[in-house]
Amino acid sequence: MSPTPTSRMVVVGASAAGLAAAETLRREGHTGTLTLIGDEPDAPYDRPPLSKEILSGAWTADRLPLRTEATLDALDLDTRYGREAIGVNVAERTVLLADGTEVPYDGLIVATGVRPRHLPGTPAHVLRSLDDALALKDRLGPGCTLAVVGAGFLGAEAASVAAGLGTHVTLLEPAPVPLAHGVGEEVGRMLAQVHLDHGVDLRTGTGVSEVVPGGVRLDDGSVIEADTVLVAIGSRPNTEWLAGNGLTLDDGLVCDEFCAAAPGVYGAGDVARWHNPTFDTSMRIEHRTNAAEQGTAAARNLLGAQRPFAPVPYFWSDQYDMKIRAYGNLRGHDEMRIAQGSLEERQFIAVYRTGDRLTGVLAVGVPPRSLRPWQQAIAARSPWHHATSLLEGTAA
Structure with a gap:
């Protein structure tokens, strides 16, 4: 069944990915019921500052919400904060909450994120x-x-x-x-x-x-x-509530290149493992930028866009006086070369090869614009010899 503008849409996960999905559904013309379910009592808030600005005391908690109350009200959401989803019936298209409530849906976006591993x-x-x-x-x-x-x-x-x-x-x-x-x-x-x-x-x-x-x-x-x-030994995707319904669960909710896990069911954010055509591999990304981008892509595809989600993943990290930025897929690389600067000076661009392709770039202490040629080359699936020519151009 294809969704209509008045279909019942449910987003499970009041996260950056879930919020992006809800906003996109409204922006793309969905006028029906839109339910946003989250297990925390708060409206969607930003998580990267938790280990930085909140922990240091530079920010107070009132700076974390991703949207103002007025902006959220304008979305006309049926919000279920502090309500955990504990099950889904894909055949009957219902989500079961911990309080026994069943929420019906015509289209479902799973954005339930991850939880920390323990010792x-x-x-x-x-x-x-x-x-x-x-x-x-x-x-x-x-x-x-x-x-x-x-x-x-x-x-x-x-x-x-x-x-x-x-x-x-x-x-x-x-x-x-x-x-x-x-x-x-x-x-x-x-x-x-x-x-x-x-x-x-x-x-x-x-x-x-x-x-x-x-x-x-x-x-x-x-x-x-x-x-x-x-x-801080990593995390586990929150997928247990999805078990037993024919959905494929393997270190995340397994989705295709359109973020679809099953008819009418899409995944987004940290919980989703999808096939990224840019790298021709399955990946699950736990970074803020990907969450928002994938929430948007999943919502559009749920509404019928059917465009592959093929990003060059981006992440950043603040450590001491260093700003670390990276694009691409650095895991499992075969070679790393310094394209600019030096490790000793802690101001450099490093590029990564997997097979015969340029697949990643990481930088410390350089302007973001310096990474654009590398980001574009990764997106274009450039062979490593193209990276070598960029290296030679940098050296020149």
């Missing part, structure tokens, strides 16, 4: 919601000690903020260098040195088996003492 043992801090960030913020400052498990982007950002507040930080990472799986060993060594230069006790090649009272236990049995522990 065994004593409960520790995680960093996903506003409440998480505020609780952790109260534990930081001079005289406080913090153990951060995981030196990915989230853990590194939290460590940098905590160190800047005068907290003694121990950062624990099982890989040889931070972000080795993505940015590569050379860039990872540079990032490691930045942590050390800012007084963080970085310990790489160090696995953590459990959280214990007063710290964490390492794989070798020793204990790192800390007043507070933050676990």
Whole structure:
């Protein structure tokens, strides 16, 4: 059944992706019932500042909402905040809420995001919601000690903020260098040195088996003492509520290039694993820009646009005095080369090859416009020899 302007649309996930989907549905002419369901009691808010501006105290919580109350009212949404979706019946096209309510739909967009992974043992801090960030913020400052498990982007950002507040930080990472799986060993060594230069006790090649009272236990049995522990070891997509309905669930809701998971069911944001034609691979992206773009694309395709969602993913990270920006797919790359600047100066552009193609670019300390030629080359599926010509042009 094709949706009509008066169809019943349901968006599960009051997130950046969910909000983008709802706004797009209205903008593209949908006038029927539009229900937005979220398990948190708040209207959609921005998450990247949680590990940066909120944690540091630079922002207060009132700066987080993605839209004003008046703007949300103009969308004429049937909002169900603080209501968790616990099931879906694809055949009957209904969503079941935890309070027993069934919400019927003609079109459904799943934007339920992810939740943090945990470690065994004593409960520790995680960093996903506003409440998480505020609780952790109260534990930081001079005289406080913090153990951060995981030196990915989230853990590194939290460590940098905590160190800047005068907290003694121990950062624990099982890989040889931070972000080795993505940015590569050379860039990872540079990032490691930045942590050390800012007084963080970085310990790489160090696995953590459990959280214990007063710290964490390492794989070798020793204990790192800390007043507070933050676990930042990745996340799990929120897909359990979708099980048993013929939907394919494999590290996310599996979707095609149009973000469709089944007739009338589309995925968007952190929870969606879709086929990206630009890279001819399945990917699930946990970054803010992708969430908004995919929410828009999913809504348009639900309404019948049927345009492949083929972005060059973008992400950024603020660590200490560094602004890190990247485009493309850096994971599993075969080669990294410095196109401009130097790692020693911490001002550079690094480009990445997978197979015979240019697939990614990462920059530190350079203007965003410097990345545009590389972004365009990645979008054009340029072969690596094209990147080499760009490198030669840069050098010239």
